[in-house]
Each structure stands twice: as C-alpha cells, then as structure tokens.
Amino acid sequence: MLDLRFDLQYRFPKGGMLTASLSILSDSSSIAVILGPSGSGKTTLLHCLAGVQKPDSGYILTGGTTYFDSEKNIDFPARDRSIGLLFQDAPLFPHLSVSKNMTYGLKEESASDLKSIVGEWCKRFGLSEKADRHPDELSGGERQRVALAQTLAPKPSLLLLDEPLSALDPVTRTDIRKKLRDWLIHEKRSALIVTHDLAEALALSDYLIIMSEGCILQHGDPMEIFSRPAVPQVAKIVGVENLLPGIILEVTEGIVHLGVGKAELAAIGSGLPNESCFVAIRAEEVILERGQARTSSARNHLQGRVQEIIPYGFQVGVVIDCGFLLTARITEQSRQDLGLCLGAEITAVIKASAIQVLTGH
Amino acid sequence: MSWEAFGLSIKLASTTSFILLLIALPLAYWIAYSKWRWKFLVEAVVALPIVLPPTVLGFYLLIAMGTRSFFGRIYQEVFGSNLVFSFEGLVIASVFYSLPFAVQPLSAAFLSVDKRLIQLSAVLGAAPLVTFIKVILPLSTRGILMALILSFAHTIGEFGVVLMVGGNIAGETRTISIDLYDQVQAMNDGAALETALFLLMLSFFFLSLVYFIDRKKGRTIAGPKI
Structure with a gap:
C-alpha cells in the first residue's frame, strides 16, 4: 500500500521553485510513477523525501511517521528514515566489491546471511560471477543493477528510484522491470519511481504523478490520466500526439x-x-x-x-x-x-x- | 655532514607527521564540510605558517612555551622539564609550522569525494563517522599520502622556527638545516656543500614523489559515467 503525504517548498539555488504537495493513501496501489520532462523537479523531490536535501518549508509524512515538518522543527536525518533512494546514474562505492556494495545498507545480518543475500540478488539480476568484481569492471547496465540491489536489499518501507532502468538494454529492461515489480509486491514495499519512458510508466505504475516546472500537475489512475489529461501540459507529457x-x-x-x-x-x-x-x-x-x-x-x-x-x-x-x-x-x-x-x-x-x-x- | 643531526631531523619529521595526521584528519574534515559562515577565518589561521616569517611563528611559540607562560609552567610542573630548547618543544613548534601542509591536501581530497557517495552512505543508514571511515578515508588515500609526505618534507626543511624555539643543542635540537648553518658559520665549506646537496636531493625526491602520486589518478575516481 502507498501511504505518503507531503507538501514541500524548495527554492532552487539557480532560481525556480519546487512546490509539490500530494496525499496518497491507497491499499490497491503500491507503485507510483513520476513522469515529467527533465528539469521539472522530480529528482529534487526524491532527494527531499529521502532527506539528502532539505526543503525550505513543508512536511513529509509516511507510514504514520513525520520525517520532516518545518513548523514543528522536525527533520529526520537520511539515515533514520526508512526510505531507500536509488540515485540517478546509480553511483556505487568504487573501492568496494559488488557484494560489499550490495550489502552496504545491511547491518545486523551474519556473514553467511550476507553471502546468501548477495547470491540471491546476483541470481535475480543476472549478475552471477560478478560478486567479487569492482564497479569499474562492470558495464553501465550491470552497475545499475548492482545499485538497484543495493537500494532494495535493506528492504526500506518506501523506495525512491530515480530512473532505475535507464542504462539497461531493452531486453534486460523488460526482465528487470518485471522482477522489480514482483519483488515490490511480494515484499509489500511501496515505491516512487521516476522515469521518462511512457511504456515503462504504464508497465510499472498503479498510480501516476505528472510533474512539470516544479509542480504536480495531475495524479491518479494511469489509464485515467493517459486517456483524460487534465491540462494541455499533461497531454504533452503523456504523449498525446x-x-x-x-x-x-x-x-x-x-x-x-x-x-x-x-x-x-x-x-x-x-x-x-x-x-x-x-x-x-x-x-x-x-x-x-x-x-x-x-x-x-x-x-x-x-x-x-x-x-x-x-x-x-x-x-x-x-x-x-x-x-x-x-x-x-x-x-x-x-x-x-x-x-x-x-x-x-x-x-x-x-x-x-x-x-x-x-x-x- | 652530521649523521646525528640528520637522524634527529628524521625523528622530528616522522613524529610531527604522525601527530599532524591525527590533528589534521578531523580539522580537514571540518574545513571540507562545515557550513559555518566564519569558516574562512579558521582556514586563514591554518594557512598562516605558509606566509608568516618562521621567525615570527618561532617567536610567539617561544613566548607561549616559556616558563613565564601559563602553558609553559603547567608543562614544567607536570613533566619537570623545560619545553623550550627541548625536542618535545620542537615537535609542538613543527606541528604548528607544518599544519597547512597536512590540512590542505586532506581537505582537498575529502572535497573531491563524490558528494553522492556520502549521501548514498547516509541513505543506506550509516552515521557520519561510519561514512568517514568506510567511504571518505578509503577514497582519499592519495590525499593522506600527500599530507604525510608534504608535512614530513616541510619539517625536514624547517630552520627559523627551530632556531627560535629549539636553539642549537647537539642530539636534542640541532637538526640538519641548523647543522648546515653551523658549518657555513665555521667556514667548513666542504661539509656545507655536502649537506646542502643532500637536502636538495631529498627535497627533490619528495616533491617528485608527490607529483608522481598526483599523476596516478585512477581507481579512486568515483561513480559510473553512463
């Protein structure tokens, strides 16, 4: 289920504002996709939710916990939020092996548990025999899969994925997209996924959020938005020719x-x-x-x-x-x-x- | 050339570099990441020894460590000896004198670590100290090596501060550059030439090492470029 409420104002250092507010409480959907042209503030929104960037004002509430509230002076540091963030371009720790990267967010597991978790993710994402490699020995697509596994492995309650499949070739992309969706549903985790790709948005999402120029223009059922865009900008973003x-x-x-x-x-x-x-x-x-x-x-x-x-x-x-x-x-x-x-x-x-x-x- | 003086210089430089690393790591971290608005003043103070005449620094340290100062009296009461004109006094003076040579390469190295990796570590639940040990330090090995070499080499070459604070006591404070000065004063040209050439070669070696390390960038550059 998706349980996320926020109202954020963030002033970009180079001008422009992010003013996004949303309230989703849905049992039927767990994967929301954010669609919008580049520069619309999608990445900044994810960074504010995860706690790596601080909004100027507003609040963030998910799963019954207030992570940020400028009026009540609440600001959980990123490490204390049960939120996972996959950065755009999927950076990895260059000095750590694939397996060390994957398990970076795991703290309580024993060595043998860690080993089986690594094995499981390598198998799921087609990375077998890569566990001991270093990031600079991997292709862009492999790095992105390692980064995705790194984000998912600690099983945070909310996952924020910034273009998680962008570096994958079309065949792998379809495969990983399905595995990602199955995993999220199986583990009962909710996710907010940023993408440029319309087909991907339709294939992944139960819930669609359209952003442009720092604002949320429309949100709701994907088919509804695709067939009935509320404003011309939304029609353009969802690809009405x-x-x-x-x-x-x-x-x-x-x-x-x-x-x-x-x-x-x-x-x-x-x-x-x-x-x-x-x-x-x-x-x-x-x-x-x-x-x-x-x-x-x-x-x-x-x-x-x-x-x-x-x-x-x-x-x-x-x-x-x-x-x-x-x-x-x-x-x-x-x-x-x-x-x-x-x-x-x-x-x-x-x-x-x-x-x-x-x-x- | 006096091997005793050379040995003392090596001992002084190694001790100083080691202590400096301990002090400079947290200081450089703070300088690299603090958002305090008056930070530039601290940075200026740290950089002072680069431009300050060593005699000025030595003079102030002499006063600060003398028995008439609060610090000097405490030291004498605790250890029963005088800090001025002692090896320990020289170490303290050298730490101040070489501070920027340790702090600046370190904070530059910390700043060059991809900011996203620090954020990534935090998002994955690591406290700042854990991130420092597991991410920032391993990705700053070149900077740490540079800091060690530069503070070592700079301490070997120190003259004015040693003369002011340490005087010229054989086996205690007579470092190799003081020894060279003595030889010139005594018109002992042969030994002076030998010592000077030796110091020149040593400095050249260290600087070559620094530039060699700086050239070998590679693995530590973070993040995939897709």
Missing part, C-alpha cells in the same frame, strides 16, 4: 462541436460556446480510410491529403492536412494496403469519444 488549439462552437446533448483549424469536430464533453480550448487526440485512435467517407458510427470524417510519413519501426506516423495537421499512427502493413504516399487523398475517422476537450486553461 495531437494537441491542438480550438474553439467551442456549440454544445448539444452532450456533444461538443469544435472548430479546429479549418475543420469541425464533434467530441463528447462539456463547455461553453465561444470558449477556447485544447483538443487532444491520440494518434492510434485515428482510423484511416481510402476514398470517399462511408456512413459509420464515428462522428468525425475528415478529408485530407497526406503531408508527411514518419517511420517508427513497424509503425508509421501519417500526418494529414485536413483543415489542421492531424497525426495518425498505423502499421507499416496498413500503409502498404492503403497505398499511402505523399499527397494521397485519405479520410481520417475519429470517434467523438476519442477526442478529449481540455478547457479552462
């Missing part, structure tokens, strides 16, 4: 009619006529059809010409000029079947429910 300025023309029976560029769209939502808004459409929600529009349940049929085709591996992004620039994402096979090339005439079909209207900003 189409984020367009628009204006509400009229609202009838739960359908909002929008003017976007030279086109009109119908979306489900609410708003006031003449109100300006942002329109968010995920590229995979856009269906492409060749030739004339047919009748279907979808409310939006937009005629346009292909302006750009962007390859993404097995998928392609197709940019269509249909009164505004709309990006669709289809498979390479579909592109061939449709015979899409630059300048081709195409109809983009979007269901009203796939269009998100963000107003009031």
